[in-house]
Amino acid sequence: MTSDASRIGDLLSTLDPLVLQEGSWTGPDADAFRDTYTNSVSPRIRSAASALSALAATLAAEADQQDTASSADGADHGGDPLGTSDFLPGLQAVLAGGAPSASASLGFWDNRGDERSARRGQGRENTPRTDGDDSYDPDAENPNAQYSTPGPEATPPGESGLGTGVPGTDADSPAPPGWTPPPDGAGEYDSEIAGPIDHSAHSLAREAADIKRGDWPNASEHLDHFLDNTGEDYPADVDSLIQDQPGFATQAEDRRHQAGADAVARAQGDGATGPVTYPLSTPWSDYTADGDWFYASGSFNHNQTGTVTAYPPDADHPDWRYEVDSQVNFRDRYNWDGGKQTQIGPFTVSDETLAALHRGGIAREYNLVGESSSQHTEGTVP
Known part of the structure; x- marks a missing residue:
């Protein structure tokens, strides 16, 4: 799903300059065509890509939740570790075709997406699993x-x-x-x-x-x-x-x-x-x-x-x-x-x-x- 959402985004990036270039086609029909693309076609494409990304993130989140539940200590850290209070409204907005939040509209990529980058996987490799930075004193003057x-x-x-x-x-x-x-x-x-x-x-x-x-x-x-x-x-x-x-x-x-x-x-x-x-x-x-x-x-x-x-x-x-x-x-x-x-x-x-x-x-x-x-x-x- 993540890969397909990316492919849809790439397609849209290719279409935009081709469709919206006014020098290649002028006149009332051209204006009407570009208006339809801008106000109807393009938003639907973006919504489809966002929905795929959001669903992919749901799968990743549930997998992470299962990993946590199956860990050796099965610790409950409390709070809202999966961020569902923010995630679900964004997902609902995408699925409803409304105006999603900025992060929802751009896709809920999890950090496996780092593999597309020149920094392949480094962020994940360097991520510890600790309970904070004991050397940090928030009450210190600096x-x-x-x-x-x-x-x-x-x-x-x-x-x-x-x-x-x-x-x-x-x-x-x-x-x-x-x-x-x-x-x-x-x-x-x-x-x-x-x-x-x-x-x-x-x-x-x-x-x-x-x-x-x-x-x-x-x-x-x-x-x-x-x-x-x-x-x-x-x-x-x-x-x-x-x-x-x-x-x-x-x-x-x-x-x-x-x-x-x-x-x-x-x-x-x-x-x-x-x-x-x-x-x-x-x-x-x-x-x-x-x-x-x-x-x-x-x-x-x-x-x-x-x-x-x-x-x-x-x-x-x-x-x-x-x-x-x-x-x-x-x-x-x-x-x-x-x-x-x-x-x-x-x-x-x-x-x-x-x-x-x-x-x-x-x-x-x-x-x-x-x-x-x-x-x-x-x-x-x-």
Whole structure:
């Protein structure tokens, strides 16, 4: 049933551009034909595909229920583990030909559907069977502090980030500073029972990632890693970010120029007569991306570590000048904290839907960690 529903969906995807292309046939008859297709034929096809998907999910849910009943302990976890309170109204809407919920209209795929993806089966293989994350303390000031990345103490906001100067043109570059994720997110991992709607959303999100891989490669990869359910840090492609986000590239460049001006002012104040090189570690800052990177990360933290060399005037250079060599360090907690939704192709994906996958133990939030290649900036200070 799942396979046939997919084939019907593929057929509809093929028919839509052929039937609705106005340039191939014009006139009253063409308009009437397209109107009939749009308002009558296409909805019936979608309803048939949805009904097949929903029935397939019913079979899968009943199979899972039988597995639970036949397990060694036969434990009753209480509540509504199969999600029937949400599932049945959606199924009834599909079968009645009405307006089903978004998840019902798109099909109740269970996570066996991952086998259609480049991430074949990984989400399932990485799904534990536990009673929650004992290390998560919802009453802590920041429950995500346990996911902090190591490193030296970060430079406080408002400070230059310049270390002690070294005469000459060489100095050791600092390591990226430690970073602590913000306290938001979906909550405790694997603290709820994932029902068929959650498994449906898991596979649906996988499909959405595959659909948008050509347009949003980073967003698709980051979503796939969330669905892979490992919780392991994932390397962000910071060079790609700098190239794709001109506003961010400009902000990072401006920060290097500011570091250069700060170094010149420090060298002037110290009465330097030759080049002085300062280690640099700027404060963590925020940036909100757009396009692919908005869906890949949204708002993220960044800083720069490297060196800044200040040069006093000489025979060839009448002004003080500086050279900055640094890398851009990227940190973000890939998480879902409710209230927002986005359209991915034909799918509407809400934060709360994906947050439920984390709490259900079939997907897992994680840290995005990365650094750019060396960035060089130079300038003068009159």
